[in-house]
Amino acid sequence: MGTLAETTTALGKPELLRIADAVAQEKGIPVDSVIRAMEQAIQTAARRKYGHEHEIVAEIDRKSGEVRLYRVLEVVEQVEDPDRQIDLDEAHRRNPLAQVGDRLLDPLPPIDLGRIAAQSAKQVIVQRVREAERERIYAEYKDRVGEIVVGEVKRVERGGILVDLGRAEAYLRREEMIPRESFRVKDRVRAYIFDVRKDARGPMIQLSRTHPGFLIKLFEQEVPEIYEGVIEIKAVARDPGSRAKMAVYSHDSSIDPVGACVGMRGSRVQAVVQELRGEKIDIIPWSSDPATFVVNALAPAEVTKVVLDPEARRIEVVVPDDQLHIAIGRRGQNVRLAAQLTGWDIDLVSESEEAERRTRAFREATQLFQRELNVDEMIAQLLAAEGFLSIEDVAYAEVEELAAIQGFDEEIARALKERALEWLEQRDEQLRQEAEALGVSADLLAFEELDLAAIVELGRKGIKSLEDLAGLAADELQELLPELELSAEEAGEIVMRARVALGWVEEPAAPAAETAGEAQEAAGGT
Numbered sequence: 001m002g003t004l005a006e007t008t009t010a011l012g013k014p015e016l017l018r019i020a021d022a023v024a025q026e027k028g029i030p031v032d033s034v035i036r037a038m039e040q041a042i043q044t045a046a047r048r049k050y051g052h053e054h055e056i057v058a059e060i061d062r063k064s065g066e067v068r069l070y071r072v073l074e075v076v077e078q079v080e081d082p083d084r085q086i087d088l089d090e091a092h093r094r095n096p097l098a099q100v101g102d103r104l105l106d107p108l109p110p111i112d113l114g115r116i117a118a119q120s121a122k123q124v125i126v127q128r129v130r131e132a133e134r135e136r137i138y139a140e141y142k143d144r145v146g147e148i149v150v151g152e153v154k155r156v157e158r159g160g161i162l163v164d165l166g167r168a169e170a171y172l173r174r175e176e177m178i179p180r181e182s183f184r185v186k187d188r189v190r191a192y193i194f195d196v197r198k199d200a201r202g203p204m205i206q207l208s209r210t211h212p213g214f215l216i217k218l219f220e221q222e223v224p225e226i227y228e229g230v231i232e233i234k235a236v237a238r239d240p241g242s243r244a245k246m247a248v249y250s251h252d253s254s255i256d257p258v259g260a261c262v263g264m265r266g267s268r269v270q271a272v273v274q275e276l277r278g279e280k281i282d283i284i285p286w287s288s289d290p291a292t293f294v295v296n297a298l299a300p301a302e303v304t305k306v307v308l309d310p311e312a313r314r315i316e317v318v319v320p321d322d323q324l325h326i327a328i329g330r331r332g333q334n335v336r337l338a339a340q341l342t343g344w345d346i347d348l349v350s351e352s353e354e355a356e357r358r359t360r361a362f363r364e365a366t367q368l369f370q371r372e373l374n375v376d377e378m379i380a381q382l383l384a385a386e387g388f389l390s391i392e393d394v395a396y397a398e399v400e401e402l403a404a405i406q407g408f409d410e411e412i413a414r415a416l417k418e419r420a421l422e423w424l425e426q427r428d429e430q431l432r433q434e435a436e437a438l439g440v441s442a443d444l445l446a447f448e449e450l451d452l453a454a455i456v457e458l459g460r461k462g463i464k465s466l467e468d469l470a471g472l473a474a475d476e477l478q479e480l481l482p483e484l485e486l487s488a489e490e491a492g493e494i495v496m497r498a499r500v501a502l503g504w505v506e507e508p509a510a511p512a513a514e515t516a517g518e519a520q521e522a523a524g525g526t
Contacts (some may be wrong), residue, residue, distance in 0.1 A: 009385075012336040017035075017060075017062075017065045020034040020038065021034050029129070029132045029133055029135075030132075032062075033128075033129070033132040034129060035060050035062065036128070037127075037128030037129050037132065038060060038068045039058045039060055039291050040057060040058075040128055041128070042058035042060075042067060042069070043056050043057065043058040046058060046069050046108070047330050050071070052107065052283070053083040053084070054071050054083050054084070055069045055071065055072040055084055056069060056070070056071055056072070056108070057069070057071075057072055057105065057395070058070075060123075066218070069107070069108040069109075069110065070103075070105035070106060070107055070108060071104055071106040071108055072084070072104075072105060072106075073085060073086040073091075073103070073104045073105075073106050074086070074101070074102075074103055074104075075087075075091045075099065075100050075101060075103070075104060075512045076088070076100060076504040077097050077100060078252050080217075080483055083284045086104060086106075088100060089280075091104055091199070093147070094106075125220045127489075129294070130192075133205070133265050134202040134203055137167070137168045137195065137202070137205075138203035138509070139198045140167070140168070140200060141168060141193065141203065141205050142196045142203075144193055144196070145186055145193050145194065145196055146192075146193065146194075146217070147189060147192070147193065147217070148186060148191070148192055148195050148211055148214065148217045148218070148221070149165055149170070149191060149193060150189070150257060151163035151164050151165040151170065151184060151188075151189055151191075152164045152186060152187070152188060152189070152429070153183045153185050153187045153188075154169065155185065156177055156183065156185060158174075159173060159174055160172050160173040160174045160176070160177070161183050161189070163189055163191070164205060165205070166451075168203070168204035168205060169205070170191075170206070170207050171204065171205065171206060171207065172189065172191055172207040172208070172209070173206070174375070176191075176199075176207065176208040176209060176210055176211070177210070178209050178210060178240050178241040178276060179240060179241040179242075180189070180241060180277070181209075181241070181277050190209075190275065190332075191207035191208060191209050191214070191341055192207065192209065192211050192213050192214035192217060193205060193206070193207060194207070194208045194211050200361045201207075205275045209240070209276075210240035211236065212236040212237070212238055213236075215236055215238060215244055215246065215272065215276070215281075216233050216236055216246075218271075218275055218276075219233065219246070219261060219268075219272060221265070222268045222272060223261055223263070223268055225250075225255060225257075225260045225261055226260075226261070228508055229251070230250065230251055230252050230255060230403040231248055231249070231250050231251070231255065231257045231260055231261070232247060232248065232249050232250075232251065233247070233248055234247045234248065234249050234429065235247040235286070235341050235342070235343075236341070237337040237338075237340035237341040238279070238337075239333055239336075240276075240279065240339060241276070241277055241278070241279055242279060242280070242333065242339065243278070243279065243280045243281075243282070243334075244276075244279055244281045244282070244337070245263070245281075245282045245284060245285050245297060245337045245338065245340075245341045246281060246284070246340055246341075247284055247285070247286035247293070247296075247370075248261055248281070248283060248284070248285065248286060250464070257283075257285060257286075258283050258285055261283045262283060269281055269283065275317065276486045281411065282299065282337075284296040284297055284299055284341075287509070288345060289343070290308060290310075290315065291308060291315070293308045293342050294317065294338065294342050294344055295317075297330055297337075297338035297341050297342050298317065298319075298327050298334065298335065298338050298346075300326060301319055301323045301326040301327035301334065302319060302320060302323050303316040303317055303318070303319055303323075303327075303386065304318045304319060304320060304351055305317075305354075306318070312345070312487045312489075312490070313343065313344050313345060314346075314347065314487075315344045315345070315346055315347070316347045316349060317346055317347065317348055317349065318349050318350070318351060318354050319348060319349070319350060319351070320350070320351055321350045321351055321352050324348065324350045325407060328348060333349055333451050361384075361389055362381075362384045362385070365380070365383070365384040365388065365389040365390070366380040366381050366383075367389075368380075368390070369383055369384070369391075369394075370389065372391060372423050372526065373391065373394070373416065373419045373420060373423065374419070375416070375419075378407075379408075382405055382406070382407055382408070383405070386405050391420050391423055391424065392420075392424070394416055394417065394420040395417060395420035395421045397417065399413045399414055399417060400413075401413075402416055402417060427438070427453075428452055430452060431452045431456045432445075434450065434456050434459075435452070435455065435459055435479075437454050438456070438459040438460065438464060439459075439464055440455060440456070440458075440459040440464050440465075441464060441465040441466065443465065443466040443501075444458075444459075444463075444464065444465050444466045444468075444469060445467070447466055447497075447498065447501065447515060449493075449494045449497045449498070450494065454481055454484060457480070457481060457483075458480060461480050463480065466498050466501060466502060467502060469495065469498045469501045470495060470498035470502050470504060473492070473495070474488050474491040474492035474495055475488065477491040477494060477495060478491045
């Protein structure tokens with residue numbers, strides 16, 4: 001593009017519109033954006049000629065290409081700035097309908113731009129066109145997050161590669177590449193758009209080949225049933241370049257989701273594996289039952305038994321001794337991916353370890369009952385064999401439940417329950433006396449989120465008031481009370497309750513659905 005002086009004189013006015021069309025087509029932006037950039041450039045140049053004290057407006061006729069210049073004047077009662085204001089009488093001579101506060105356009109003669117002014121104007125046009133181009137790229141790609149794109153490597157840098165997408169450029173960071181893969185200039189690369197944001201240098205289109213969404217989109221391209229929504233990918237966990245697990249579910253009972261994703265002789269899954277540089281993919285059936293889902297996720301390991309703790313989202317999985325190394329996987333990969341896939345913390349235990357643990361718990365419970373409840377070994381063993389492992393278990397059990405144990409009757413059951421309750425009362429009295437000796441405050445003793453034994457244990461370790469407890473971090477509380485085996489969430493909740501009780505923070509608002517349910521229950525609804 002020549003200088004603006006050439007544009008406005010030698011080329012003739014209609015040429016402006018032809019240039020605007022050419023630039024718009026080349027940059028992929030609206031013609032009006034280019035014309036507005038030209039108007040801005042002409043305004044800048046005119047301000048240089050007529051003086052920066054004037055407010056100048058330039059207009060380019062969209063049909064003829066004619067350039068018009070105006071000085072903006074505000075209608076006032078008394079003129080204080082003649083460069084920007086006009087009195088009401090003078091305004092009426094130009095426009096009888098003018099009123100105070102109106103802005104009149106005072107025509108200016110056209111200008112013949114000098115070389116310096118033309119260069120400045122050209123820079124303004126280039127800058128405005130570049131800004132419009134950036135806006136176009138951002139508007140086009142911000143809604144394409146989650147899509148796969150194919151581009152050509154334009155430049156290889158130490159931290160990643162610059163990818164030419166045709167009408168835009170994107171960046172693939174080294175950490176978003178599959179380990180051990182490399183690209184050279186002119187290579188074709190397929191990647192997943194995971195972020196598009198504005199930056200001082202223009203829109204930043206971030207690509208990834210390690211994102212779980214990349215694997216999902218690849219399967220959408222290879223498996224028509226997924227694209228059509230018949231098969232749904234419920235979850236994905238990846239160790240990029242090494243192994244991945246994908247849980248699938250079919251909304252049509254006649255279609256096997258695993259078989260459909262694998263394809264005839266593995267053709268579909270192999271196409272994805274090839275794109276991911278040999279990453280092995282375990283495709284497993286998804287289940288709404290957490291135990292079944294976890295068992296499926298640990299494949300190819302066999303599972304003997306599972307024990308769930310829904311509140312902590314932990315699951316203990318018992319496997320045969322010869323399957324433990326398979327369940328764990330190389331460097332813990334199998335169990336780690338299974339945990340990521342299911343969202344459950346998985347504790348793997350071998351059968352021999354579980355048997356040993358059961359035996360130890362049985363022996364310790366038997367000795368506890370003999371010592372504290374003053375019963376013979378046979379009764380203690382019968383209690384332990386039925387799963388009663390603490391005195392609290394016996395004290396809070398129903399008499400009928402104890403009487404149902406083989407060899408027990410109601411009389412024995414009542415006697416055991418009474419002894420257990422009496423033992424707990426004595427223990428609590430001893431704990432209260434110790435708490436008093438330690439100087440534990442009344443507000444901490446009244447705190448219902450912890451039992452007396454835990455409160456005394458805290459007192460032994462220097463936490464003697466509710467304020468002391470409220471000042472702890474969750475991990476500190478976990479360390480102080482290891483015997484409770486609190487999760488980070490549970491410890492955090494206890495600390496938060498202490499802060500609420502002290503008035504440090506407000507009680508968290510209950511979810512709307514929960515509040516509505518409580519209100520209905522209070523009203524006698526079902």
